[in-house]
Protein backbone atom coordinates (compact mmCIF):
# COMPACT_ATOMS: atom_id res chain seq x y z
CA UNK A 35 0.00 0.00 0.00
CA UNK A 36 1.27 3.44 -0.86
CA UNK A 37 0.97 6.33 1.59
CA UNK A 38 0.24 9.80 0.17
CA UNK A 39 3.22 12.11 0.22
CA UNK A 40 3.32 15.88 -0.17
CA UNK A 41 4.40 16.90 -3.69
CA UNK A 42 7.93 18.12 -3.98
CA UNK A 43 8.55 20.59 -6.81
CA UNK A 44 11.33 18.50 -8.27
CA UNK A 45 9.09 15.43 -8.85
CA UNK A 46 8.57 14.62 -12.54
CA UNK A 47 5.01 14.48 -13.90
CA UNK A 48 4.62 11.24 -15.88
CA UNK A 49 2.86 11.74 -19.21
CA UNK A 50 1.84 8.89 -21.54
CA UNK A 51 2.59 9.18 -25.30
CA UNK A 52 -0.05 9.76 -27.97
CA UNK A 53 0.35 7.39 -30.88
CA UNK A 54 -2.11 6.38 -33.61
CA UNK A 55 -5.10 8.11 -32.00
CA UNK A 56 -4.61 6.70 -28.50
CA UNK A 57 -2.55 7.12 -25.34
CA UNK A 58 -0.03 4.42 -24.39
CA UNK A 59 2.50 4.07 -21.59
CA UNK A 60 5.99 5.26 -22.51
CA UNK A 61 8.79 5.42 -19.95
CA UNK A 62 11.66 5.81 -22.43
CA UNK A 63 12.34 9.41 -21.42
CA UNK A 64 12.42 8.85 -17.65
CA UNK A 65 15.49 6.97 -16.39
CA UNK A 66 15.77 4.83 -13.27
CA UNK A 67 18.12 7.48 -11.86
CA UNK A 68 15.45 10.19 -12.35
CA UNK A 69 12.96 8.00 -10.50
CA UNK A 70 15.44 7.52 -7.67
CA UNK A 71 16.62 11.12 -7.33
CA UNK A 72 13.60 13.27 -8.31
CA UNK A 73 10.69 10.87 -8.02
CA UNK A 74 7.78 10.52 -10.47
CA UNK A 75 4.06 11.27 -10.01
CA UNK A 76 1.19 10.01 -12.14
CA UNK A 77 -1.99 11.94 -12.87
CA UNK A 78 -4.15 8.88 -12.25
CA UNK A 79 -3.45 9.05 -8.49
CA UNK A 80 -5.70 12.13 -8.34
CA UNK A 81 -5.41 15.88 -8.78
CA UNK A 82 -5.11 16.73 -5.12
CA UNK A 83 -2.00 18.37 -3.70
CA UNK A 84 -0.97 15.07 -2.20
CA UNK A 85 0.18 12.55 -4.78
CA UNK A 86 2.23 9.48 -4.33
CA UNK A 87 5.83 9.84 -5.48
CA UNK A 88 7.28 6.77 -7.17
CA UNK A 89 11.00 6.17 -6.76
CA UNK A 90 11.33 2.84 -8.55
CA UNK A 91 10.98 2.71 -12.33
CA UNK A 92 10.59 -1.08 -12.34
CA UNK A 93 7.70 -1.17 -9.87
CA UNK A 94 6.07 1.88 -11.57
CA UNK A 95 6.20 0.12 -14.94
CA UNK A 96 5.22 -3.35 -13.74
CA UNK A 97 2.84 -2.55 -10.88
CA UNK A 98 1.42 0.97 -11.19
CA UNK A 99 1.02 0.97 -14.97
CA UNK A 100 -0.74 -2.42 -14.75
CA UNK A 101 -3.13 -1.30 -12.02
CA UNK A 102 -6.86 -1.01 -12.87
CA UNK A 103 -6.90 2.70 -12.02
CA UNK A 104 -3.98 3.51 -14.37
CA UNK A 105 -5.48 1.41 -17.21
CA UNK A 106 -8.80 3.20 -16.78
CA UNK A 107 -6.93 6.54 -16.84
CA UNK A 108 -5.28 5.61 -20.18
CA UNK A 109 -8.60 4.50 -21.64
CA UNK A 110 -10.28 7.73 -20.56
CA UNK A 111 -7.46 9.75 -22.11
CA UNK A 112 -7.81 7.87 -25.41
CA UNK A 113 -11.59 8.30 -25.41
CA UNK A 114 -11.23 12.00 -24.78
CA UNK A 115 -8.19 12.38 -27.02
CA UNK A 116 -10.02 14.69 -29.41
CA UNK A 117 -11.02 16.99 -26.59
CA UNK A 118 -7.54 16.78 -25.04
CA UNK A 119 -5.88 17.64 -28.34
CA UNK A 120 -8.24 20.57 -28.86
CA UNK A 121 -7.50 21.81 -25.35
CA UNK A 122 -3.82 21.34 -26.02
CA UNK A 123 -4.05 23.42 -29.21
CA UNK A 124 -6.00 26.12 -27.37
CA UNK A 125 -3.41 26.13 -24.63
CA UNK A 126 -0.62 26.34 -27.20
CA UNK A 127 -2.33 29.36 -28.80
CA UNK A 128 -2.83 30.86 -25.36
CA UNK A 129 0.85 30.31 -24.58
CA UNK A 130 1.79 31.91 -27.91
CA UNK A 131 -0.40 34.96 -27.11
CA UNK A 132 1.08 35.19 -23.64
CA UNK A 133 4.58 34.96 -25.10
CA UNK A 134 3.79 37.84 -27.46
CA UNK A 135 2.32 39.84 -24.57
CA UNK A 136 5.39 39.07 -22.45
CA UNK A 137 7.57 40.13 -25.39
CA UNK A 138 5.72 43.45 -25.62
CA UNK A 139 6.01 44.00 -21.88
CA UNK A 140 9.70 43.14 -22.13
CA UNK A 141 10.13 45.65 -24.95
CA UNK A 142 8.30 48.33 -22.97
CA UNK A 143 10.40 47.44 -19.96
CA UNK A 144 13.54 47.82 -22.06
CA UNK A 145 12.32 51.23 -23.32
CA UNK A 146 11.57 52.33 -19.77
CA UNK A 147 15.01 51.17 -18.61
CA UNK A 148 16.55 53.24 -21.44
CA UNK A 149 14.42 56.23 -20.42
CA UNK A 150 15.52 55.82 -16.81
CA UNK A 151 19.15 55.62 -17.93
CA UNK A 152 18.68 58.81 -20.01
CA UNK A 153 16.98 60.57 -17.10
CA UNK A 154 19.81 59.52 -14.82
CA UNK A 155 22.34 60.93 -17.28
CA UNK A 156 20.34 64.19 -17.47
CA UNK A 157 20.14 64.31 -13.69
CA UNK A 158 23.89 63.80 -13.41
CA UNK A 159 24.43 66.66 -15.91
CA UNK A 160 22.01 68.91 -14.04
CA UNK A 161 23.71 68.08 -10.76
CA UNK A 162 27.06 69.01 -12.31
CA UNK A 163 25.58 72.30 -13.54
CA UNK A 164 24.15 73.02 -10.09
CA UNK A 165 27.53 72.27 -8.55
CA UNK A 166 29.22 74.62 -11.04
CA UNK A 167 26.68 77.38 -10.33
CA UNK A 168 27.13 76.93 -6.59
CA UNK A 169 30.90 77.14 -7.04
CA UNK A 170 30.46 80.35 -9.07
CA UNK A 171 28.14 81.84 -6.42
CA UNK A 172 30.61 80.88 -3.72
CA UNK A 173 33.46 82.56 -5.64
CA UNK A 174 31.39 85.72 -6.18
CA UNK A 175 30.46 85.79 -2.50
CA UNK A 176 34.09 85.45 -1.54
CA UNK A 177 35.03 88.25 -3.95
CA UNK A 178 32.30 90.51 -2.58
CA UNK A 179 33.24 89.70 1.02
CA UNK A 180 36.87 90.65 0.32
CA UNK A 181 35.77 93.79 -1.52
CA UNK A 182 33.41 94.72 1.31
CA UNK A 183 36.14 94.22 3.92
CA UNK A 184 38.52 96.44 1.92
CA UNK A 185 35.84 99.12 1.54
CA UNK A 186 35.00 98.85 5.23
CA UNK A 187 38.67 99.31 6.14
CA UNK A 188 38.95 102.29 3.78
CA UNK A 189 35.78 103.79 5.24
CA UNK A 190 37.13 103.34 8.74
CA UNK A 191 40.40 105.06 7.77
CA UNK A 192 38.52 107.95 6.12
CA UNK A 193 36.40 108.36 9.24
CA UNK A 194 39.51 108.35 11.37
CA UNK A 195 41.15 110.98 9.15
CA UNK A 196 37.96 113.00 9.24
CA UNK A 197 37.97 112.83 13.03
CA UNK A 198 41.59 113.96 13.15
CA UNK A 199 40.82 116.82 10.76
CA UNK A 200 37.92 117.83 12.99
CA UNK A 201 40.25 117.90 16.00
CA UNK A 202 42.82 119.88 14.04
CA UNK A 203 40.08 122.21 12.88
CA UNK A 204 38.82 122.59 16.42
CA UNK A 205 42.35 123.35 17.61
CA UNK A 206 42.76 125.91 14.85
CA UNK A 207 39.43 127.50 15.78
CA UNK A 208 40.58 127.67 19.38
CA UNK A 209 43.87 129.25 18.34
CA UNK A 210 42.04 131.79 16.17
CA UNK A 211 39.67 132.52 19.03
CA UNK A 212 42.64 132.99 21.37
CA UNK A 213 44.39 135.17 18.83
CA UNK A 214 41.21 137.20 18.44
CA UNK A 215 41.02 137.63 22.21
CA UNK A 216 44.66 138.67 22.32
CA UNK A 217 43.99 141.02 19.43
CA UNK A 218 41.04 142.53 21.27
CA UNK A 219 43.16 142.98 24.38
CA UNK A 220 45.87 144.66 22.38
CA UNK A 221 43.31 146.96 20.74
CA UNK A 222 41.94 147.84 24.17
CA UNK A 223 45.47 148.60 25.37
CA UNK A 224 46.12 150.72 22.29
CA UNK A 225 42.92 152.66 22.98
CA UNK A 226 43.94 153.19 26.57
CA UNK A 227 47.40 154.34 25.46
CA UNK A 228 45.81 156.61 22.83
CA UNK A 229 43.57 158.10 25.42
CA UNK A 230 46.44 158.60 27.84
CA UNK A 231 48.52 160.07 25.04
CA UNK A 232 45.72 162.44 24.08
CA UNK A 233 45.20 163.60 27.62
CA UNK A 234 48.90 164.02 28.08
CA UNK A 235 49.20 166.07 24.87
CA UNK A 236 46.31 168.29 25.78
CA UNK A 237 47.79 168.87 29.21
CA UNK A 238 50.97 170.02 27.55
CA UNK A 239 49.08 172.13 24.96
CA UNK A 240 49.93 170.04 21.92
CA UNK A 241 47.66 169.07 19.18
CA UNK A 242 47.90 165.32 19.21
CA UNK A 243 47.20 163.48 16.07
CA UNK A 244 46.64 159.78 16.44
CA UNK A 245 46.69 157.57 13.46
CA UNK A 246 46.73 153.79 13.33
CA UNK A 247 47.89 152.42 10.10
Ligand SMILES: [Zn+2]
Nearest residue numbers: 076078079104
Ligand atom coordinates in the same frame (compact mmCIF):
# COMPACT_ATOMS: atom_id res chain seq x y z
ZN1 LIG B 1 -1.07 6.12 -13.23
